[in-house]
Amino acid sequence: xxxxxxxxxxxxxxxxDGSGIGIYSGxxxxxxxxxxxxxxxxKKVELNLESTxxxxxxxxxxxxxxxxxEFVFHDLVEKKxxxxxxxxxxxx
Amino acid sequence: MQIIDTGLYRFSLKSDVKHVSTVAKSLYSDSWDLDGPxxxxxxxxxxxxxxxxxxxxxxxxxxxxxxxKPLPISQAAAVLEWGMNWCIAAHEFERLLIHSAVLxxxxxxxxxxxxxxxxxxxxxxxxxxxxxxxxxxxxxIIDTSTSMVNPLFRPVCLKNNSIDLIKAWHPEAYFSPICKxxxxxxxxxxxxxxxxxxxxxxxxxxxxxxxxxxxxESELKIYQLTQLDAFNTxxxxxxxxxxxxxxGFDAVARxxxxxxxxxxxxxxxxxxxxxxxxxxxx
Numbered sequence: 001x002x003x004x005x006x007x008x009x010x011x012x013x014x015x016x017d018g019s020g021i022g023i024y025s026g027x028x029x030x031x032x033x034x035x036x037x038x039x040x041x042x043k044k045v046e047l048n049l050e051s052t053x054x055x056x057x058x059x060x061x062x063x064x065x066x067x068x069x070e071f072v073f074h075d076l077v078e079k080k081x082x083x084x085x086x087x088x089x090x091x092x
Numbered sequence: 093m094q095i096i097d098t099g100l101y102r103f104s105l106k107s108d109v110k111h112v113s114t115v116a117k118s119l120y121s122d123s124w125d126l127d128g129p130x131x132x133x134x135x136x137x138x139x140x141x142x143x144x145x146x147x148x149x150x151x152x153x154x155x156x157x158x159x160x161k162p163l164p165i166s167q168a169a170a171v172l173e174w175g176m177n178w179c180i181a182a183h184e185f186e187r188l189l190i191h192s193a194v195l196x197x198x199x200x201x202x203x204x205x206x207x208x209x210x211x212x213x214x215x216x217x218x219x220x221x222x223x224x225x226x227x228x229x230x231x232x233i234i235d236t237s238t239s240m241v242n243p244l245f246r247p248v249c250l251k252n253n254s255i256d257l258i259k260a261w262h263p264e265a266y267f268s269p270i271c272k273x274x275x276x277x278x279x280x281x282x283x284x285x286x287x288x289x290x291x292x293x294x295x296x297x298x299x300x301x302x303x304x305x306x307x308x309e310s311e312l313k314i315y316q317l318t319q320l321d322a323f324n325t326x327x328x329x330x331x332x333x334x335x336x337x338x339x340g341f342d343a344v345a346r347x348x349x350x351x352x353x354x355x356x357x358x359x360x361x362x363x364x365x366x367x368x369x370x371x372x373x374x
Contacts, residue, residue, distance in 0.1 A: 009338055013345045019318035024341035029334060031327055031341060033320050 003052045003085040004073075010081050014061060021062065027080035034072060037063030053082055095130065097123040099245040099290060100233060101180055105172070107136040109150060115169040115268045115281075119247045122287040132179045136168055154179050163274075170271040170279045173249060177230055181331040187242070188234040188343045189331040194227035194241055195219055197373050201241045201296035203232045204304050205329040208276070211306030211358075214254040218361050219368075220284040221262040225293060229284075235295070236336065236343040239350065243293035247281040255280045298347055300372045301326065303355040304364070312363040317353040 006012065009026020020036040055073040058064055064072065076082045094116055096103040107113050135153040138144040139162050149162035152175035159178045163171050181189060192205040193216040206212040213229055220226030227241060229248040234241050247268070250258055255278060259267060266283040301322055317325075326344050327333050333340040352372060358364045 011338055011341050011345075013323075013341070015319035015323070016349065017319045019320035022320065022323050022341070022345065024338055026338065029337055031333075033324055035320060 004054065004077065004082040005052050005085050007080055007083045012081075023076070023081055025079060025081045030079075032079075034058075034062060036061070052085065095126055096120045096176070097125060097245065097287075098176070099123075100242055101132065102128065102130045103132045103134050103176060103179070104130040105134055105136075107168075107172075108138050108144075109136055109165060109168045111269070112136055112168045112172055116172065118266055119268060119281060119283050120245070123245055123290070132176075132183075134172075134175055134179065136172060136175075152178075167271045167274050167279075169268055169281070170249075170274055173247070173281060176246075180231065180233075184233070184332060185335055186236070188232075188236055188333070188336060188340055190232040190234065190326060191230070191329045191331060192232040193229050194232045194243075195368075196225040196227050196241075196243075196293070196296045197223070197369065199294070199296055200299045200373050201227065202300045202302055202368060202372060203241065203298055204302050205232075205326060206304050209306070210304050211254075212304055213248055213250055214257060214306075215304055215361060215364060217248040217250060217254070217258045217282055217284060218261060219365060220248065221258070221265055221282075222365065225289075226284045227293065227296065231331065232298075234298070234343060234347065236339045238295075239298060239343060239346040240295035241298050242295055243290060245285070245287060245290040247283050250280050250282055252277040258282060298351055300352045300354065300368075301347065302368070302372070305355065305357050306359065307357045308359055310357055310359045312360065312367060313357040314367065315355040317355055319348050319353065322351075322353040323348050 007026050011024040013022040018036055020034050022033050024031050055069040058072055059066060059069040094105045094113060096105055096116060105116060132154050136150050139151050143149045148165040150165050150168045150171060151158050151162045152160055152171050190205055192203045193212050194201055194203050204212050216226060216229045227243040232241050255270060268281040270278050270280045272278050323344055
């Protein structure tokens with residue numbers, strides 16, 4: 001199972017009015033936004049460098065359906081806002 | 093050489109054009125202090141002997157940089173102000189600069205990011221010459237760590253019809269001579285505060301972001317903005333957002349988090365004043 005987290009220097013800001021999230025890419029310094037489907041129905045989530053991400057988190061905080069969430073998630077990976085966390089096997 | 097002290101930034105000015113020195117003296121003279129270092133050495137000079145006498149043109153220099161093409165000498169006073177704006181916008185890498193007016197009342201600041209033609213300067217000049225403190229007509233200078241906005245000692249730049257309007261409403265104010273037919277139309281600068289008033293200003297907490305839009309003969313309409321829309325527009329209005337990187341993102345996020353966010357359509361400045369004073373500042 002793959003885990004993803006923010007690349008160093010990246011930021012995710014969850015707008016408190018539920019309008020969506022703002023993302024700053026530590027990879028290329030661009031800022032982009034994802035609108036929420038659930039304005040004024042905000043879920044409080046702590047997002048930081050150590051958090052791990054998957055598509056279901058985007059579904060939960062933005063009200064997207066599964067295919068939309070997976071599309072956005074893969075877009076974030078492609079834009080290098082998210083990176084795969086590699087877990088080393090201690091026995092290897 | 094003349095010293096122009098805007099509070100946060102000090103300029104030393106050398107000008108080949110006598111009337112620019114006179115205008116600068118009228119707009120800034122009470123802030124002049126010859127002692128101390130300067131941030132920018134600026135010059136207004138003729139590019140050539142030919143252009144000194146035939147259709148004279150003037151160039152703005154900050155050290156060796158000349159950001160604009162030479163312009164007719166009749167626009168020299170406006171070129172000075174535009175050049176000073178350029179110096180700040182191109183060299184401020186510590187604070188967040190948003191293209192915006194800033195008005196303050198009771199220590200609470202409202203910033204007005206706006207596109208040209210939105211009536212921002214008319215609104216700023218009128219309220220500032222009434223009972224608001226003008227911290228800036230052109231740029232909100234925000235500390236990235238605290239999100240407090242800094243005051244700047246600068247005049248307000250008026251264009252076209254707004255010059256006559258503000259002259260009629262505030263005949264006591266000092267206006268620089270009108271520069272005709274600039275790329276922005278007719279331009280004049282109005283002095284909105286004295287150095288003594290400026291020195292009493294402290295950094296202020298931003299409590300609201302208002303995007304104004306002048307619509308002739310309309311009633312005041314107020315729209316609440318989402319944080320996402322406001323963040324998007326604010327970051328696009330920032331001169332140095334990309335230069336600041338993650339610090340810029342964090343600073344805009346802090347401003348958005350602590351502010352009420354509105355877009356207004358207006359034609360009556362008194363209605364706007366009532367809305368801002370009673371509903372926003374409270």
